[in-house]
Amino acid sequence: MSLAEQAIPSGRPPSPFYTEEHEAFRSTVRRFVERELMPHVDQWDEAEEFPRELYRKASAAGLLQLGFPEEYGGVPTDPFFGIVKAEEMARHGSGGLNASLNSHTIGSPPIAALGPEWMKRKVLPEVLAGEKISALAITEPSGGSDVANLKTTARREGDHYVVNGSKMFITSGMRADYYTVAVRTGGPGAGGVSLLLIERDREGFARTKLKKMGWWASDTAQLFFDNVKVPVENLIGEENRGFIGIMLNFNSERLGMAAGACGYAKVCLDEAIA
Numbered sequence: 001m002s003l004a005e006q007a008i009p010s011g012r013p014p015s016p017f018y019t020e021e022h023e024a025f026r027s028t029v030r031r032f033v034e035r036e037l038m039p040h041v042d043q044w045d046e047a048e049e050f051p052r053e054l055y056r057k058a059s060a061a062g063l064l065q066l067g068f069p070e071e072y073g074g075v076p077t078d079p080f081f082g083i084v085k086a087e088e089m090a091r092h093g094s095g096g097l098n099a100s101l102n103s104h105t106i107g108s109p110p111i112a113a114l115g116p117e118w119m120k121r122k123v124l125p126e127v128l129a130g131e132k133i134s135a136l137a138i139t140e141p142s143g144g145s146d147v148a149n150l151k152t153t154a155r156r157e158g159d160h161y162v163v164n165g166s167k168m169f170i171t172s173g174m175r176a177d178y179y180t181v182a183v184r185t186g187g188p189g190a191g192g193v194s195l196l197l198i199e200r201d202r203e204g205f206a207r208t209k210l211k212k213m214g215w216w217a218s219d220t221a222q223l224f225f226d227n228v229k230v231p232v233e234n235l236i237g238e239e240n241r242g243f244i245g246i247m248l249n250f251n252s253e254r255l256g257m258a259a260g261a262c263g264y265a266k267v268c269l270d271e272a273i274a
């Protein structure tokens, strides 16, 4: 049998990684993209936002839950499901829509991996059902690459932290309900960084929408923390051990971004040929 004859329905060559389950999931994502996204993406890009209801629809189609534990509303999967999703979601061509619709894939994994039980039980089911939006806030106005030197502080005062500083370019920054925020709880460098869950309605927490050259449909904001009181129980993982959590998160983010970039390149090639 030739390689083409052995190919699974997607037309891909046989693969040790992709099974029929992955291909069935690919069909589900493709249908969702064609029915729910493609007819509207241009309009949403122009409007610089998309309906919040889309999170619920994406959850109903099984697109938000990948890789999260079942007990909190997730669907444990291997990383190839995430790659399939990234490739298929690229087909509508709006990186901005994908970024905001999937901001929980960077905001919520630290909660699932390191968060206390109460936090997992409260936050994850709401986010994975598309009822609440999760964001990750690491980058600061002074720079994003040098994570170990972030400047936003969280000073311990009794049973809470007092957070001061600013975060830049935060995806889902205006609309998120839950922010996973990197803060400095200790001394300089990577060993002084922690992760805190900060809810949108905390006093002293404000945000400004940013205008961008691209990714228009994505909700991108600068965040401001002015003496924001956050309970100690909102700590994600151990104090001053947040840098490791951030780095673990970056690994899966890089994989998803790379798969998406290949997907967008494929769209460009197809359109150029057409």
Ligand SMILES: Cc1cc2nc3c(=O)[nH]c(=O)nc-3n(C[C@H](O)[C@H](O)[C@H](O)COP(=O)(O)OP(=O)(O)OC[C@H]3O[C@@H](n4cnc5c(N)ncnc54)[C@H](O)[C@@H]3O)c2cc1C
Residues within 6 Å of the ligand: 136, 137, 138, 139, 140, 142, 143, 144, 145, 146, 168, 169, 170, 171, 172, 212, 215, 220
């Ligand atoms: C649309 C958008 C959405 C984003 N969403 C989020 C989000 O949800 N959450 C979040 O936390 N962040 C987010 N970011 C921020 C993103 O992660 C940062 O832009 C990125 O980390 C780079 O940081 P920076 O822009 O401050 O650039 P800088 O760190 O200032 O870097 C500027 C340039 O200098 C180079 N450079 C930096 N350090 C060195 C070095 N030591 N040696 C040589 N070259 C160096 C860099 O490669 C780059 O070319 C988003 C950014 C954008 C544009």
